[in-house]
Amino acid sequence: xxxxxxxxxxxxxxxxxxxxxxxxxxxxxxxxxxxxxxxxxxxxxxxxxxxxxxxxxxxxxxxxxxxxxxxxxxxxxxxxxxxxxxxxxxxxxxxxxxxxxxxxxxxxxxxxxxxxxxxxxxxxxxxxxxxxxxxxxxxxxxxxxxxxxxxxxxxxxxxxxxxxxxxxxxxxxxxxxxxxxxxxxxxxxxxxxxxxxxxxxxxxxxxxxxxxxxxxxxxxxxxxxxxxxxxxxxxxxxxxxxxxxxxxxxxxxxxxxxxxxxxxxxxxxxxxxxxxxxxxxxxxxxxxxxxxxxxxxxxxxxxxxxxxxxxxxxxxxxxxxxxxxxxxxxxxxxxxxxxxxxxxxxxxxxxxxxxxxxxxxxxxxx
Amino acid sequence: xxxxxxxxxxxxxxxxxxxxxxxxxxxxxxxxxxxxxxxxxxxxxxxxxxxxxxxxxxxxxxxxxxxxxxxxxxxxxxxxxxxxxxxxxxxxxxxxxx
Numbered sequence: 001x002x003x004x005x006x007x008x009x010x011x012x013x014x015x016x017x018x019x020x021x022x023x024x025x026x027x028x029x030x031x032x033x034x035x036x037x038x039x040x041x042x043x044x045x046x047x048x049x050x051x052x053x054x055x056x057x058x059x060x061x062x063x064x065x066x067x068x069x070x071x072x073x074x075x076x077x078x079x080x081x082x083x084x085x086x087x088x089x090x091x092x093x094x095x096x097x098x099x100x101x102x103x104x105x106x107x108x109x110x111x112x113x114x115x116x117x118x119x120x121x122x123x124x125x126x127x128x129x130x131x132x133x134x135x136x137x138x139x140x141x142x143x144x145x146x147x148x149x150x151x152x153x154x155x156x157x158x159x160x161x162x163x164x165x166x167x168x169x170x171x172x173x174x175x176x177x178x179x180x181x182x183x184x185x186x187x188x189x190x191x192x193x194x195x196x197x198x199x200x201x202x203x204x205x206x207x208x209x210x211x212x213x214x215x216x217x218x219x220x221x222x223x224x225x226x227x228x229x230x231x232x233x234x235x236x237x238x239x240x241x242x243x244x245x246x247x248x249x250x251x252x253x254x255x256x257x258x259x260x261x262x263x264x265x266x267x268x269x270x271x272x273x274x275x276x277x278x279x280x281x282x283x284x285x286x287x288x289x290x291x292x293x294x295x296x297x298x299x300x301x302x303x304x305x306x307x308x309x310x311x312x313x314x315x316x317x318x319x320x321x322x323x324x325x326x327x328x329x330x331x332x333x334x335x336x337x338x339x340x341x342x343x344x345x346x347x348x349x350x351x352x353x354x355x356x357x358x359x360x361x362x363x364x365x366x
Numbered sequence: 367x368x369x370x371x372x373x374x375x376x377x378x379x380x381x382x383x384x385x386x387x388x389x390x391x392x393x394x395x396x397x398x399x400x401x402x403x404x405x406x407x408x409x410x411x412x413x414x415x416x417x418x419x420x421x422x423x424x425x426x427x428x429x430x431x432x433x434x435x436x437x438x439x440x441x442x443x444x445x446x447x448x449x450x451x452x453x454x455x456x457x458x459x460x461x462x463x464x
Contacts, residue, residue, distance in 0.1 A: 283456045284437040288444070289382055290454035318457045348378025351371045352436065358367075359435045362418055 008088070013100040013127040014202050015113060018135030019144045019151040020106030020295035020340055021315030023164035026195035027135060027202075028103055036199040041087045041097040043080070045105050080116065084126045099203060100127060106295065106340070107262060109153040110134075133202040134158035134187075136180060138166045138173050140316050143291070145179055148262075155180050158187040160201055167193050168318075262294065265346040269335035272303040273353070277360040278312070281353050286317045288352075289341060293317075298337035299329070312337070367412040367419065372396035376410060379440055383448045400447065408446050410439075 018024050025044075031037050084100065091097060104110060110132055117129040134154045137144070144151040155161065161180055166173055180187070190201050273281070278300060286293055296314035302322075309329075310322040339349060373391050376398055380387055387407070391398045396412035409424045421439035423431040425446060433439040444451060 280435070280437055284440060286456045287437070287454040288379060288440050290452055292382060293454070317455050343382050343384070345374075345378045345381060347374050348382075351374040351378070355367065355371065355375065355436045359419070363434075 008092070010124065010126055010128040011088070011091075011098065011100055012130040012203065013084075013102055013117060014130045015102050015104065015110055015117075015132045016135070016202065017104040017108055017110045017132065017154050017157075018106065018162070018164075019137065019141065019148065019154060021297070021313065022106065022135040022137040022141070023162070023192070023195055024103050024106070024135050027133075027162065027164075027192060027197065028101055030195040031101070031197070031199055031202065034199050037099075037101075037203070039096055039098045041091075041100045043083050043087070043100060043102045045080075045103065045108065080113065081120065081123045081126070084123065088126055099130070101202075107148075107150050109150050110157045111153060114157060130203060131159040132157050133160040133162060135162045135164050136176070137315060138163050138176060139169050139318050142176055142179060143316065145183075147291075152183055155183045155187075158184055161187045161189045162197065162201070163189060163191050164195070166191050262340060262342060263344060264338060264340045265344045265349055267335075267337045267339075267346065267350055267353070269300070269337070269353075272301040272306055273335065273357060274303045274360050274364075277353075277357045278302060278310075280360065281356045282312070282314065282319055284352060284356065285339075285349070286314065286319070289344070291316065292342040292344070293339065294342075295340040296337065298335065299325070300335040300337065301333060306333075309333075309335075367396045369394055369396055372412055373398070375436065376400075379443060380447070383444060383451055385447045387447065402447070408443070410443065 016024050016028055028042065032040060032042070080102070087097070087100065102113070104113065114129060114132060116123050117127055118124065134157070136155065141151070145155065161184070163173060163176070163180075177189070180189075188201075190197055282296070285296070293314075294316060296312065296319075298312040300310045300312055300322075302310045305324065308324045308326065310324055312322055313320045337349075369391070376389055376391075380389065380400075386402070388401045388404070389398050390401075397410070399409045400407050406426060409422075411422050411424075413420055413422055418434060421433045421436060423433075423439065423442050423446065425431075431439075431442045433442065441453070444453070
């Protein structure tokens with residue numbers, strides 16, 4: 001009589017979500033450099049035709065799955081199960097990862113993903129949801145929380161809130177902390193600087209739905225009405241409040257439908273862009289689109305430095321200084337730009353860039 | 367500036383700004399007139415001058431606005447067509463986090 005091989009234990013999975021440009025990729029990239037997380041497989045879900053985030057995360061190809069054909073929370077939950085299954089097959093073949101980190105799109109409502117991880121038998125057999133970590137951009141989150149239901153849902157579903165970019169602005173984050181505390185008073189709160197955080201913040205031995213866990217050194221708001229008291233340490237107890245998961249059939253997503261809904265535009269550029277033209281392009285784009293530009297990211301061949309691709313990041317009107325990579329990731333030297341926002345037209349963006357590039361060439365006598 | 371690209375640029379900006387305007391494009395030229403509620407508001411053209419290409423915005427009864435580049439031209443056009451729309455601004459922060 002043959003005996004069925006024992007089923008492998010479900011692997012702990014941390015969901016890292018957060019609104020567009022709030023620092024998810026930076027956080028994960030930094031965490032993966034830590035020895036404690038060396039045995040981690042990563043699933044990246046991106047919004048847009050051209051995936052870029054996977055290029056910025058150093059991980060072996062075998063331990064990284066990119067899902068860029070849609071948003072997991074909308075249409076790709078089956079794809080998530082398949083992605084996890086592919087990873088688990090590799091694990092059975094000897095890939096020794098012991099946890100999974102899933103980076104969602106910046107527009108994902110994590111609720112359906114959490115629901116699938118808890119309730120979908122196929123997925124539950126493969127993974128055990130560890131926790132939901134949500135990055136919150138200290139510079140732009142108040143606006144995002146006002147304007148985007150997805151952002152509010154992300155905060156509401158968080159086990160851990162990671163308030164990013166507090167080192168970049170002079171603004172008091174008190175209003176933001178009050179706001180997040182009203183949405184989710186139970187979440188532990190941390191303040192990573194440049195994506196640096198202790199791994200224990202986003203991984204742990206405990207399932208999201210069972211058992212208390214110590215949150216150590218975090219500062220945690222104590223709920224609406226106590227917003228000034230951020231110095232206390234929160235200890236979550238079993239049975240602490242969890243927001244109800246929405247009924248899947250009642251779950252609506254608006255990004256991608258209708259003229260005022262959020263869409264993405266992806267550009268591949270065949271020729272290098274002069275640094276001045278790139279800067280003028282970013283300025284014209286942000287100025288013309290105003291609040292409708294939510295996110296811009298890209299890997300660009302700058303004409304003056306063709307061997308060191310520039311990573312461009314903008315969140316709303318805030319642009320970060322270009323970061324230079326040592327080499328072209330993935331072997332392709334094409335410049336790639338992804339813009340996410342409302343009423344963006346790909347031809348318009350391309351025409352703007354081409355026009356500015358020509359103007360710069362004309363002004364420089366080329 | 368080809369007429370087709372000019373049209374893409376103008377129509378794209380109107381779409382972004384949600385301006386309910388009628389834009390009439392000249393055949394074979396980078397030139398158009400924009401009307402709001404059937405009232406002509408501005409004419410836009412891209413012209414080659416001896417010193418380089420310029421964007422000219424002509425409003426009835428007002429002095430032309432002439433710009434050497436598309437960025438300021440779009441800024442002027444927005445001020446004419448939708449002065450209440452908040453101006454986008456760009457902030458380059460000192461350190462990148464993502």
